[in-house]
Amino acid sequence: MMQKKVLLGNEAVARGAYEAGCHFAAAYPGTPSTEILEAIARDYTEIKSQWSPNEKVALEVAAGASIAGARCLVTMKHVGLNVAADPLFTFSYTGVNGGLVIINADDPGAWSSQNEQDNRHIARAAKIPLLDPSDPAEAKEFTRLAFELSERFDVPFMVRTTTRIAHSQGLVELGDREDVAVKEFERNPQKNVMIPAHARVRHKYKEEVQLPALLEYSETSGLNRAEIRNKKRGIITSAVAYQYVMEVCPDDSVLKIGMPWPLPEKMVRDFASQVEELYIVEELDPFIEDAVRAMGITVKGGKGLIPITGELNPDIVDEALNGKKPSPDMPVYDASKIPPRPPSLCKGCPHAIVFNIINKLDLHVNGDIGCYTLGVLPPYNAMHTQGCMGASIGMHLGMEKAHGREIARKSVAVIGDSTFIHSGITALIDLVYNGGTGTVLILDNRITAMTGHQENPATGKTLSGEDTIELDLELMCKACGVKRVVTVDPKNADEFENILREETAAEEPSVIIARRKCILVK
């Protein structure tokens, strides 16, 4: 009998890679995807695994390993795929040698993210085939399968999870690891060097050969399946929304989409023709709905009924499709008196000292992504711009471009150690190169804290805890051309305050490295 185990969706993905004989995995941490690489490093040491400085590099390392012949996994959160989009769109043309699987974790509801982007659009735009599991069991199975498919169709495959797959547990059937050898690397510049002359040929191949074959697979593989029950109402649905539909509309016919791109047009037409009224239930954007409407098929209810924002749940789907409102009889305590419990900086967090002093000096703060983003909330209220990983330093220079040097005397860019390495370094080079005079504050707590304490190049440890060469942040900043680089322990509040005053006053670029270990790290 097959062994079954309760696994977190992310652990199930790791298991799928293990069973597929994956040789190498790379990632930058990002909620809700982080636990995949942690599970691989912990449970499946047959797979070489690493944290890369950012998602673009992670994908490039994996692509290199793939073209050299290894089966490779690369994982990231949805906004991480934006960072990795440049290699993604072109490795879509080159294809693979060893299977290459990209796990993309979307975050409907923005539980731990700055936006709710729907990365099914990116798969389609990059012409990368997409699998969309509906629970941890499928997350394992789809990941395992994706390696084989990637090699069969010679293209990277993307598996998309969402928060309710990645951070949901369920029973998963465990299989054995397939024994796969690393293939030989063969020189093939026509396929692997995308000069325009080669790229045009590969694009034509994709359109004329690869995508039609993938479409045929989508029609026939069983990843998409029609479950015909009562034919009065038919519902096309995918991902976790399928589970909600099964919960509240168990008697309706369902077309379950496990491979939303390329979307199986014949199956959709066939299903639509069998049911009286067609509904589409999907989280976030009308990705399937737009395609179905473009086929000229009448959709009775889609995003007109189902919200485009936030997560779905069974209550939302029940109300939209069945008109049923949940009617809890429970008496309710006065909500205005219930203090919320937002995440906040820990007691004794070194970032808190920094924000208190920034407030004392009343500086404009260009913020970034990490625990310290919580500085925007009371009691600090000490962050005034923020957008994406590494943006603080570029925006800091931009303010100076708008208002001149005066504003740089009253501002600071605040960025963490890991985020600085991820994508702050190039912006610091820009600040120096283009005559900025602002101060950058690197909050170096010696760890990637927000995502649950992962190592990074500045900690001197790898994902598996081995010692490695430690990135020297001071030298890095000096090499970017910053002459004023000072390191201080923010616990010495007076010293920190004096340095902050001095450096913001200086009419040349400066970096203050506020170095103190995260209190949660031993």
Next chain:
Amino acid sequence: MNIIFAGVGGQGVILAGKVLMEVARNAGYDVKESEVHGMAQRGGSVDCQVRYGEKVHSPLIRKGSADFILSFELIEILRKIDLLAPGGKALVNRLRINPAPVESGLMEYPDDIEPWIVANLPSVRLIDTEEALREAGSKKAVNIVMLGALSKELEFSPEDWIHAIEAMVKPKFVEMNIKAFNLGREL
């Protein structure tokens, strides 16, 4: 069966859910769970929803359909009460942990929650875990003490639970947690 664990980061909410899932799985049930990670690690509210039965679809529990809610902290039950089924029960730890807005003086921790619960929610039982935790020797065992209290309401035997605790808890904490579990059964 739909069971919700609610609490605060650091209280072991998700481990409690894991132990319950192990018990239910060993009994042959399908199980699913959903949890909140990420920002919640910084002292925010944490919840973990466990469902088990012949076949489970949604990992999320619907409003008005939780058979049990275990709240490891007093305020947290108020955020979850609309999920409780008409015939359901809630066990609420009387422990108070100040949320950030209370710590910073922006809001007050309401002092009438206990009398309000007693007056309005007959299906909610307030329990005091302090004594049991002292006897078990670790405040961290609040999750397992609460599971002990829950175990009296469910179909599984104490041995089933202890077996699951042994499987899910780090070896050096097993003995203390079994003690905590048994103390929870007395509450």
